[in-house]
Each structure stands twice: as structure tokens, then as C-alpha cells.
Amino acid sequence: MTDSPFVIAGRTFTSRLIVGTGKYSSFPVMAQAHEASGADMVTVAVRRVNLTDRSRESLLDYIDTDKIFLLPNTAGCYSADEAVRTARLGREAGLSNWVKLEVIGDERTLFPDNEALIEATRVLVKEGFVVLPYTNDDPIACRKLEDAGAAAVMPLGAPIGSGLGIQNVNNIRIIREFARVPLIVDAGVGTASDAALAMELGADGVLMNTAIAGAQEPVAMATAMKYAVIAGRLAYLAGRIPRKMYASASSPVEGMVGR
Amino acid sequence: MVITLNGERFELDRPLSVTDLLTQLEIDPRRVAIEHNLNIIRRNTFPEVIVEDGDTIEIVNFVGGG
Numbered sequence: 001m002t003d004s005p006f007v008i009a010g011r012t013f014t015s016r017l018i019v020g021t022g023k024y025s026s027f028p029v030m031a032q033a034h035e036a037s038g039a040d041m042v043t044v045a046v047r048r049v050n051l052t053d054r055s056r057e058s059l060l061d062y063i064d065t066d067k068i069f070l071l072p073n074t075a076g077c078y079s080a081d082e083a084v085r086t087a088r089l090g091r092e093a094g095l096s097n098w099v100k101l102e103v104i105g106d107e108r109t110l111f112p113d114n115e116a117l118i119e120a121t122r123v124l125v126k127e128g129f130v131v132l133p134y135t136n137d138d139p140i141a142c143r144k145l146e147d148a149g150a151a152a153v154m155p156l157g158a159p160i161g162s163g164l165g166i167q168n169v170n171n172i173r174i175i176r177e178f179a180r181v182p183l184i185v186d187a188g189v190g191t192a193s194d195a196a197l198a199m200e201l202g203a204d205g206v207l208m209n210t211a212i213a214g215a216q217e218p219v220a221m222a223t224a225m226k227y228a229v230i231a232g233r234l235a236y237l238a239g240r241i242p243r244k245m246y247a248s249a250s251s252p253v254e255g256m257v258g259r
Numbered sequence: 260m261v262i263t264l265n266g267e268r269f270e271l272d273r274p275l276s277v278t279d280l281l282t283q284l285e286i287d288p289r290r291v292a293i294e295h296n297l298n299i300i301r302r303n304t305f306p307e308v309i310v311e312d313g314d315t316i317e318i319v320n321f322v323g324g325g
Contacts, residue, residue, distance in 0.1 A: 020325030030323070045324025048265040048317065049291060051284060059321055060290060075324050089319050092292035092299050160325065187325075209325030 001237055006204060008182050009098075009130040009151040011069070015039045016199070017229040018071070018184065020209025024218065027062040033212055034068065037222035041069040043100055043209070045076070046090045071132070073100040078113070080120035087124055099124060100154070100186075100207075101133040110160045114141045118148050125149030134186050137171040139178050152181050154207060157198060158188025161210040165194035169201065176202035192221075192228035199232025200240070260312035274312070277305040284318075291320045 006013045019039045024030035034042060042063060063070070072090030077083035080103060087099040103120055105113030112135050124131050130151045135141050142153040155175055158164035165188060166172060176183055185198035186207040195206045206229055215221035262269050271280075277300065281288050293300050294317040300308050310316060 020323070022323035022325045024323065043325055044321040046292070046319050047322045049286060049320050051265060051267075051318075058287075058290060059323055070321065072321065073324050088299050089292040089294065089317075090321075092302070093290065093319060093321055207325075 001234070003233065003237060006182070008132070013040050013069070013205075015041075015226070015229070016205040016233060017195070017225055018043065018205055018207040019212060019222070019225075020207075021045075021059060021063070022209050023213040027057060027059065029218055030213070031062040033218040033222040034063070035222075036219045036226065037212065038226045040067060041071055043071045043073050043207070044090075044094075046072055046074070046086050046093060069098075070094050070096065071098055071100050073134075074102045074120075076104070077102060078104050080116040080123065083116070083120045084123050087120075087129060088127075091129070097128055098130040099132065101131050101150075112136055112156075114138070114144075117141075118144050121145055121148040121150050132184070137168050137175070139171060139174045142175050142183075143178055146179065146181050150181060152184055152204075153179055154184045154186035156187040157185050157194065158190075160187045161214075162188055163190030163211060163214075164188055165190050166197055166201070169197070172198070172201045172203065189225075192224040195225050195228040196232035196235070199229055200235050202236055205229075262310060262313065263315040265317060271310070274309050277308045277310060277316075280310055280316070281305065281318075286318065291318050293318050 006016050015038045017037055017039045018041045019037050020043045072094050074083040074086040077086055083103045091097055101120055103113045103116040104110050117133055121131050121133055132152045132154055133145050133150050134154045137155040145153055157166040182204040184205040184207050185203045189195050189208040189211045198206045212218050212222045260271050288305055295308055296315055
């Protein structure tokens with residue numbers, strides 16, 4: 001069975017798994033996990049340069065940018081203006097016009113502020129950005145983001161870093177039905193089966209950070225996620241059997257010995 | 260003269276170009292983005308843009324994130 005390529009805004013990716021660069025115990029572990037994941041797009045954050053300790057190694061020393069595409073995020077932004085400003089800085093630092101747009105509405109849940117997110121999407125699309133918004137698992141919000149020009153929609157499976165897995169399976173299914181742009185489940189993945197489920201529901205990709213970086217063995221978990229995404233995708237394409245209440249025997253009912 | 264650099268007070272002897280400021284701070288210009296008084300400045304203009312007394316400068320780079 002052949003799969004269609006994973007294309008966002010005209011750019012083709014070999015892996016449907018997108019991974020983060022935060023929370024790793026060290027840069028070498030991160031680099032190994034990236035390699036094991038097979039991902040060819042990673043997210044990065046935009047922050048002030050540390051002026052007091054210039055000896056610290058740079059994240060970019062551990063990412064082969066010839067192979068891995070950098071996706072700057074606007075994590076930590078609580079208003080459309082702040083997110084737009086951060087996106088512009090990210091574009092200048094990374095020399096690409098792609099952004100994972102986050103506008104957070106609440107500190108404890110890190111749930112997105114949909115209204116501000118849609119507003120920021122509009123502004124950035126007008127400025128020529130390829131906007132990949134991190135959004136609630138809300139089909140209407142996703143539709144509005146698409147109408148605002150988003151290049152993909154990235155609903156959360158569960159709160160960022162929670163590891164709870166996909167909480168509203170049905171909403172992800174509905175978003176799949178609605179979406180005319182790539183659907184990427186972003187945030188909430190805890191283990192491989194969560195990633196597989198996202199893909200089985202028809203997501204075009206999965207984005208995760210903590211599930212790999214926070215695992216006891218990040219490199220092993222990155223490998224697990226790679227296979228989970230492949231397995232989930234194949235299962236989606238293969239078409240699962242319908243769920244039934246009762247058993248249906250797999251072995252013939254005729255020819256039983258002694259009957 | 261005094262500027263505000265990444266939110267902190269920072270003293271400089273005299274006005275200087277952004278390129279010279281980065282050299283003084285030992286920062287590789289290829290890996291940062293810079294805001295000068297809230298305007299993003301293009302990398303190819305770093306040698307021409309002059310940092311003056313009272314200016315606000317933000318220097319950012321990529322760090323780990325999700």
C-alpha cells in the first residue's frame with residue numbers, strides 16, 4: 001500500500017512525526033533522540049540570548065539543519081501582539097517564514113486563547129508566514145483558523161506535557177472530517193499508543209516533546225514513537241474492521257473433531 | 260552611555276554599530292535576531308545600524324522548546 005507524501009504548504013516531509021527540542025537532559029541525548037525518531041522537522045523556542053554565560057553551548061550545534069527543518073514556536077506568548085512579535089523574531093533568527101503559533105490563554109492548563117490565536121494567524125498570514133497554529137480540539141476553532149489562512153491545524157490531544165493521551169477522540173475525528181489542510185495532533189501524547197491512536201484517527205502527523213524528552217530512556221521512546229506513527233498511519237490507511245458487540249469466530253466452525 | 264539590553268541596564272563607552280556590539284558580547288551574528296527600539300533589523304544591516312544612548316536592544320536566539 002502506498003501512502004501519499006506528507007506535505008505542508010508545498011514542503012514534503014519524510015516523517016509524520018514532529019518532535020520538540022525542550023526538556024532534554026543534555027543536547028547529545030536530544031540529538032540521539034532526534035535521530036532515533038526519524039523526524040525531519042523539530043520545534044524550537046525563541047528566547048533572549050543569555051548574556052551572562054556565553055560559554056553555554058548552542059542548541060543549533062546539535063541539530064543538522066541540512067536534514068532537519070526548524071519550526072520556531074511562539075510558546076509562552078499570552079497575546080496576539082506578543083505572538084506576532086515573537087514570530088517575526090523567529091523568522092529573522094531562522095530565515096524561514098514558518099511558525100508554530102501559540103497564544104496561551106491560561107497558565108495552569110496552557111490552553112490556547114482561540115480568539116487571539118485566530119487574530120494572530122490572520123496578521124501573520126498577511127505577512128507571508130506559513131502558520132501552524134496550536135489550538136484546542138475544537139472543530140469550529142480549527143475551521144476558523146483554516147479560513148484565516150493557517151497552513152495546518154494542530155489541535156491538542158490533552159494539555160501540553162500532561163501525557164494524558166487523546167482526551168476527546170470524537171472531536172479529533174470530526175476535525176479530520178472538516179479539515180482541508182493537514183491535521184497534526186499536537187500535545188498530550190504520553191506513550192506510543194497515544195501517537196498510534198492519533199494517526200489511526202486520521203491525523204496527518206503528530207507533534208510531541210515531553211513524551212520523548214521526559215521518558216526515562218528518551219532515545220528508546222523516540223524509536224517507539226517513530227514506529228507508533230508509522231503503525232497508526234498504516235492502520236488508518238488499511239481501514240479497520242467495525243466494532244461489534246459479540247464474537248465472530250476466526251477458525252472454521254465445521255469439521256470439529258468428535259462431533 | 261546607557262542602553263537597555265535584553266531588559267537590563269547596560270553601559271557602553273560610545274555609540275557603536277550592532278555588529279560591533281555583537282563582537283563585544285561575543286555573539287555569533289548568524290544565529291540571532293535583533294530588535295532595535297522595537298523594530299526588527301535585518302542581518303545585512305547590522306554593520307550600519309548604530310546603537311545610541313537610551314536605545315532598547317533585544318537579542319534573541321533559538322532554545323529548546325516544544
